[in-house]
Amino acid sequence: MADPATATKITLDESELPRRWYNILADLPSPPPPVLHPGTLQPVGPDDLAPLFPMELILQEVATERYVDIPDDVLDVYRLWRPSPLYRARRLERALDTPAKIFYKYEGVSPAGSHKPNTAVAQAYFNAAAGVRRLTTETGAGQWGTALAFACAQFGLDCEVWQVRASYDQKPYRKIMIETFGGVIHPSPSPLTEAGRKVLAEHPDSPGSLGIAISEAVEVAAQHADTNYALGSVLNHVLLHQTVIGEEALAQFAKVGLTPDLIVGCTGGGSNFAGLAFPFLRERLAGRMDVTIRAVEPASCPSLTKGVYAYDFGDTAGMTPLMKMHTLGHDFVPDPIHAGGLRYHGMSPLVSHLYELGLIEAVAKTQRECFEAGVRFARTEGIVPAPEPTHALAACVEEALRCKETGEQKVILTALCGHGHLDLAAYGAYLAGDLADHELADDEVAQAVGALPQVPA
Ligand SMILES: Cc1ncc(COP(=O)(O)O)c(C=O)c1O
Numbered sequence: 001m002a003d004p005a006t007a008t009k010i011t012l013d014e015s016e017l018p019r020r021w022y023n024i025l026a027d028l029p030s031p032p033p034p035v036l037h038p039g040t041l042q043p044v045g046p047d048d049l050a051p052l053f054p055m056e057l058i059l060q061e062v063a064t065e066r067y068v069d070i071p072d073d074v075l076d077v078y079r080l081w082r083p084s085p086l087y088r089a090r091r092l093e094r095a096l097d098t099p100a101k102i103f104y105k106y107e108g109v110s111p112a113g114s115h116k117p118n119t120a121v122a123q124a125y126f127n128a129a130a131g132v133r134r135l136t137t138e139t140g141a142g143q144w145g146t147a148l149a150f151a152c153a154q155f156g157l158d159c160e161v162w163q164v165r166a167s168y169d170q171k172p173y174r175k176i177m178i179e180t181f182g183g184v185i186h187p188s189p190s191p192l193t194e195a196g197r198k199v200l201a202e203h204p205d206s207p208g209s210l211g212i213a214i215s216e217a218v219e220v221a222a223q224h225a226d227t228n229y230a231l232g233s234v235l236n237h238v239l240l241h242q243t244v245i246g247e248e249a250l251a252q253f254a255k256v257g258l259t260p261d262l263i264v265g266c267t268g269g270g271s272n273f274a275g276l277a278f279p280f281l282r283e284r285l286a287g288r289m290d291v292t293i294r295a296v297e298p299a300s301c302p303s304l305t306k307g308v309y310a311y312d313f314g315d316t317a318g319m320t321p322l323m324k325m326h327t328l329g330h331d332f333v334p335d336p337i338h339a340g341g342l343r344y345h346g347m348s349p350l351v352s353h354l355y356e357l358g359l360i361e362a363v364a365k366t367q368r369e370c371f372e373a374g375v376r377f378a379r380t381e382g383i384v385p386a387p388e389p390t391h392a393l394a395a396c397v398e399e400a401l402r403c404k405e406t407g408e409q410k411v412i413l414t415a416l417c418g419h420g421h422l423d424l425a426a427y428g429a430y431l432a433g434d435l436a437d438h439e440l441a442d443d444e445v446a447q448a449v450g451a452l453p454q455v456p457a
Contacts, residue, residue, distance in 0.1 A: 004256040008090060011252075012083035018247035019070055021240045024278045024350070026066035027285050032353035033324040036311060041455060044321045051222050052229040054130035057123065060237040068240060070122075077121045077154050081110045082244065086252035089414075091380040093400070100403035102396060103260070104416040105249045105276055106383070112177075114386060114418030115272045116147030116232055119241035123230045124151035133226040134158040138188065138213030140268065141167050141340035141388065142174025143418055144232030149183030162188035162196075162216040165208035167340035173422045188213035195219050195317040207336045210268075210344045215317035222319070233269025234314060234323075234348045242275025249413065250279050258411050259289050262399060265415035266391040267295040267304065267362070268341045270348030272417035280413075281359065295351065295362040296391040298370075299439040301334040303327060303347045304355055304362040306445045311455040312346060322453060325352040328440075332448040335438040337367050338426035339387040345448075363395055366437035370394045371430040374420070386418035387426050 002010055025031065034043035046058045053061075060068060070078070089102040107115035127135060135157055139145030145161035152159035161183055168175065168187040178185045188208045189196035195215035199206050206212070214231070221229035231238060253259055263280055265273030273295050283289035297304055303326045312327040314320035327346040328334075334343040347355075354360045367387070374390035376397065377383065385393060396414045403410050420427065429435050440448075 001257060002255045004258060007256055008088050010086040010255050012248060014079055014083070016251060017075060017078060017083055018244050019075065020067040021070060022243040022247060022279050022282060023063055023066055023068060023240055024281060025064050025236070027282055029357065032349050035349070036322040036455065038313070038318065038322050038453070048321065052218065054126050054132060054228065056126040056130065057237050060240055061235060070244070071125060074122050074125050078244070083248045084109050084245070086249055087381070089381055092377060095376065095380045096397065096400045096404065098400040098404045099407060099409045100400040101258070101409065101411045102400060102414065103412065104414040105245060107245065107272065107417045108383065108419035111150045112143055112147035113421060114143040114147065115242060115245060115275060116144045117150060118244055118275065119232070119238045119271065120144070120147035120151035120230070121154065122241045124148065124155045124157055127228050127230070128155035128157055132157065132228045134160065134224070135228055135230045136160045136217040136221045137230045137232065138210055138217050139163045139232065140210050140343055141386065141423065142171050142178070143341060143386065145183065145185060146174060146177050146181065148230055148232070149178045149181035153182050159183040160220065161185045162190060162213040164188055164210060164213050164340060164343065165206065166336035170338065170340070170425055171422055177422070188216050190216060192216070193219045198317070207333065209316060209333045211316035211330055214315035215319055218315060218319050233271040233344070234346065236350055238271050239274040239278070239348060239350055242271045243278050245272070245275040246277060246279030249276060250283070260291050260413035261410045262292045262294065263413045264294045264296055264392045264395045264399070266342060266388045266417065267297050267347065267351065268344050268388060270351035272415050274348065274351055276415040277360070293360045294395060295360055296395045297362065297364050298337055298339055298342045298391060299364040299366045300337050301328065301343050302364040302440055303345065305364045306440060307347070308449050308452070309352060309356060310452050312452055314346060322455060323349045325349045326355065327449065327452070328445065329448040329450070329452060331451065337438065338423065338429070339367065339370070339391065341388045342391065365391050365394045366439055368430070368435055368437050371427065371435060373397045375427070375430070383416070384420045384427065385416060386420040387423050389415060389417045
């Protein structure tokens with residue numbers, strides 16, 4: 001056992017890499033509402049999803065068994081960077097003068113610099129095994145597009161990415177990284193698709209959104225028999241693949257003989273948050289752990305804290321099935337904040353369901369507070385975080401300072417899901433005092449959710 005009094009970096013041997021993903025559906029008190037076909041409003045079946053996804057992933061989407069084996073070929077690629085380290089943030093603790101113990105699970109050691117390859121590699125593997133030749137996808141900040149381009153290169157697939165225009169302009173090096181891995185990338189909205197052309201006709205200067213980029217990628221995949229679509233978040237199978245993070249973290253905490261009292265993670269579509277939190281939630285549901293789990297989202301795109309829980313499309317053009325989730329409306333275009341990966345109008349149906357069940361909490365943060373926490377973290381711990389996990393860090397700092405007031409020695413675990421080496425322009429803007437805060441007002445929310453699809457109860 002590592003010495004809890006001195007350990008800074010808690011690592012696992014490659015032989016301790018988890019060999020199974022955890023499916024939380026097996027342990028929930030009630031299942032989430034079904035995904036509906038937009039035409040018939042009946043629950044979708046495997047055949048409805050077959051034009052976009054290989055059957056193995058469709059089966060994982062609806063699986064109810066507690067564990068799914070990770071294929072050996074996927075484990076082989078995971079070994080390039082997994083198991084990822086768990087750190088004790090001793091320097092941050094000292095700077096905050098808090099009695100809290102702060103830990104962070106660092107996913108920035110992956111080839112893309114974030115948690116995204118955990119599912120990209122799995123999705124590329126199952127598509128290649130099914131004979132698919134090309135994958136299309138959307139990307140926000142570019143982490144997911146990079147991850148999928150890397151994963152496609154591992155399994156001999158072509159990869160075509162639509163990147164949200166605001167992020168495409170803010171983060172030019174992501175394009176070069178995607179091309180270096182062999183991918184093709186377009187800014188979204190693009191003139192290449194019906195969905196993109198429609199947006200451009202109405203808003204030639206549109207900053208884009210994840211919903212629009214998803215429409216473009218889905219449209220192209222649906223039109224070509226040899227092409228499938230891959231989604232970087234939101235869906236059950238994506239969250240399933242990310243649970244490798246939490247399984248490792250559980251084993252790492254066991255090495256120092258501690259358990260977290262609070263887990264904080266940022267939520268765009270919910271995948272890094274779920275990946276870290278779900279295995280701990282399994283322990284809590286089984287009565288083996290008492291841990292609070294808190295999602296942190298941007299105040300400019302507050303799907304959990306201000307959105308409605310309703311059936312909505314996953315994309316802007318309305319091509320995907322209808323999912324019951326916390327949503328701001330599928331045509332909502334968020335303010336172009338620098339945490340591009342958090343600019344999604346909805347939230348994973350599974351995370352939304354857990355929120356409805358009261359199993360998780362949610363808070364919203366504005367971007368300057370987040371960058372302040374990111375800079376504080378960089379100056380103490382030496383890692384420049386991606387703008388997305390600075391949201392979790394802001395909530396972590398808030399809790400650590402609360403502990404300073406109360407004297408509580410809480411154990412806090414933060415999902416540090418990526419580094420910000422290709423997001424430095426955002427830090428430049430923050431340091432120059434050029435970043436504005438934007439909080440979505442209640443009347444803007446009411447307007448945004450005004451045109452949700454009508455689904456009978
Ligand atoms: C570094 C990083 N963190 C978080 C997210 C948000 O996605 P999710 O909520 O699925 O983890 C993204 C999405 O692109 C990302 O790149």
